[in-house]
Amino acid sequence: IKKYGADTVRVFMMFASPVQRDLDWSDEGIEGSFRFLNRVWRLVYENIDILELNLDSDGQFDSLEKESKELKIQVHKTIKKVTDDLEKFQFNTSIAAVMELLNSTSKFEYKSDSDKNVLSEAILTIIRLLYPIAPHFSQELWSILGKEGSLVDLQWIGWDLKIVKSASITVVFQVNGKLRSQLVMDSESSEEDLKAAAYDDRRIKSYIEDKQVRKVIVVPKKLVNIVVG
Structure with a gap:
């Protein structure tokens, strides 16, 4: 704590392992968490x-x-995912989501005032999402930017459902080539995600129960066809 600060230790402990598992201490992990917070700090000062x-x-x-x-x-x-994950005490996945947003934001190049608006929103979002995990660090950046009040007193940051849904796709579920169901999913869902969603679908279950699944055909971002016999 003396070398890296309490918030670095918090980030490491919450990111290194799910809460239900024992934590293996790692100097490399601490240094990685320290670098992560430094990247956020630099991103703020660069912009x-x-x-x-x-x-x-x-x-x-x-x-x-x-x-x-x-x-x-x-x-x-990211706001939606972090909110959902924090409610489930899944701190490691919430931090991972913020790291992914940091990577994208760091690579973003603005060309217009509209671009600047989006960049500003992204950086301020990173600061606010980190507050439950690194409160001193986040509040310091918030104060440096001249923002009024304490982050702890602010209403939790919300997300726009319309914007979130704009990244969604409708996936068709078939059994033996016939449409049996469909589901709105994240456009970045993997093939395994699509398969899992198909198997978990109530209507699909009724068509494949007590039958042998011979093949599962996945067309990314479009459909899952379960062939039974």
């Missing part, structure tokens, strides 16, 4: 002129350029 402008992040989503739209979608998906 402090933009962040101090108090830009409006509620611009028209549909009018954004492709790169800005993709980042804004990730911002709102």
Whole structure:
């Protein structure tokens, strides 16, 4: 704690292992958590002129350029995921989601005021999502940016369901080539995610129970066809 600070230790302990498992201490893990927080700090200072402008992040989503739209979608998906994970005490996956958002935000290049709005929203979101895990670190950045009050007194950050759903796809579930069900899923769902969702679907279960599954055909982002005999 003396060398890296309490928040670095918190990040490491919450990220290294699910809460129900024992924690194996790792100096490399501590250093990795320290580097992660330093990356957030640098991102803030590299864009402090933009962040101090108090830009409006509620611009028209549909009018954004492709790169800005993709980042804004990730911002709102990350808020939703972190919120859900924190409620389930899944701190490791919530931190991983913030790390992914940090990677995308660090690579983002703005060209217009609309881009700056999205970048500002992404960085401020990272700070606020880290508050339950690294409270001193997050509050320090919040104060440096001239934001009023304490993060602990703010209402928890929300997400726009319309924006989250814009990254969704409708996946068709078939049995022996016939449409039996469908489900709205995340556009980034893997083939294994699609298979699992198909098997978990109540209507699909009624068609395949007591039957032998001979093959499962997955067309990414489109359909799952379960062949039974």
